Amino acid sequence: MAGATRGAGRGIAAALGEAGATVICTGRSSVSGNEQSDYDRPETIEETAELVTQLGGTGIAMQVDHLDIAAVRRLADRIADENATIDILVNDIWGAEVLKGGPPLWNRPIWEHDLTDGLRILRLGIDTHLITSHCLLPLLVGKPGGLLVEVTDGTKSFNDENYRLSVFYDLAKTAVNRLAYSHGHELQEFGATAVAVTPGWLRSEMMLDNWGVTEEDWHAALDPLRSDGPIAPPGFAASETPRYVGRGVAAIAADTRRARFNQQSVTSAELAREYGFTDLDGRQPDGWAPG
Numbered sequence: 001m002a003g004a005t006r007g008a009g010r011g012i013a014a015a016l017g018e019a020g021a022t023v024i025c026t027g028r029s030s031v032s033g034n035e036q037s038d039y040d041r042p043e044t045i046e047e048t049a050e051l052v053t054q055l056g057g058t059g060i061a062m063q064v065d066h067l068d069i070a071a072v073r074r075l076a077d078r079i080a081d082e083n084a085t086i087d088i089l090v091n092d093i094w095g096a097e098v099l100k101g102g103p104p105l106w107n108r109p110i111w112e113h114d115l116t117d118g119l120r121i122l123r124l125g126i127d128t129h130l131i132t133s134h135c136l137l138p139l140l141v142g143k144p145g146g147l148l149v150e151v152t153d154g155t156k157s158f159n160d161e162n163y164r165l166s167v168f169y170d171l172a173k174t175a176v177n178r179l180a181y182s183h184g185h186e187l188q189e190f191g192a193t194a195v196a197v198t199p200g201w202l203r204s205e206m207m208l209d210n211w212g213v214t215e216e217d218w219h220a221a222l223d224p225l226r227s228d229g230p231i232a233p234p235g236f237a238a239s240e241t242p243r244y245v246g247r248g249v250a251a252i253a254a255d256t257r258r259a260r261f262n263q264q265s266v267t268s269a270e271l272a273r274e275y276g277f278t279d280l281d282g283r284q285p286d287g288w289a290p291g
Contacts, residue, residue, distance in 0.1 A: 001023050001025050001048075001090050002064075002089070002093050002128075002132045003066070003151075004025035004027050004045055004048045004049075005028070005045050007242055008151055008202060009092035010047075010051070011243045013052050014052060014055055014246055015243055015249060016057060016250050017052030018247075019056075019253070020057055024079065025059055025060065026064040027048075029041060029044050029045060030044050030046060031044050032063060037095065045063060046061045049061035066132050069135075072131050073135050076135040076138070079136070079139060085143060086140050088140075088147045088253050089146075089147070089149070090148075091129045091150050091176075091179075092149075096172070099124075106166060113167070117168075121169060121172055125175070125176070126176070129176060133148070133179075137183075141187065141190040145191060146193070149195055149197055149252070150176050150195070150196045151196075151199075151245075152173050153198055154174075154288075155198055155266065156177040156181075158288065159173060159174045159177060177265045180264070180265065184262040184263035187262075188259075194263060195252060197245060197252075197265075197267070197271070198265070198266075198268070199242070199244065199267070200285060200286060200288055201235060202245070204242060207239075211232050222234070222237055238289065240279050243279065244268050244278075244285070248266075248268045251275035252271065269287070
């Protein structure tokens, strides 16, 4: 689970834990320090690994900067020594939420953006995925049935028709969908599957902080009479926990017919309808539904 510290990565790791999986949780933020991280946040990979174990799986935390080729190769060597192969690789590496900025910075032409920040977005959102796949996919193709999941924002069909915030963000998120397609082209020869998965409006730790709520009282952000924080737009009502997309990934992993998803791009809501699972509150929210 590459990029398991928080958000969708933690949710996917947790859902795989619910299914009893052994999950190697990687990321830059650790109890040993998060100086390498682009975020000054409290979440750690150790917390994620502990959650995996609490939910019935086996969580293993390994601090890795997925832009550091040598570090990712060491990760691959360690996994090969201890486990020989892997069944699932989830590329959920991002880390550019701060760099993409808030709404005032969106929809500006490229020349009005900070070029260094923009190129960093591409490094964090694309290069990390390529480096991780290069180093770890050899451990996945040793036997048929492997699964690669590329996590992004927006399906191919949606992103093909909609400009996504800025040139840099747009390129990063559309590229990850294409990675699932191109990886799937190469992996099918080995009996493996690659699929791009996107959550809807994700109630990540950062998103909850943005609206000044917690998971327990997130509906408060929708109250038009709220006086203790910002009011979220109506679409927030269809938001989802990170576990929702995680359950979608776990469902694909458990599906003996998952090859039908090879090279495809799907949402957490589409997977919920396909497999019949729900979010933690029993709903099947669809943040991508028209309306």
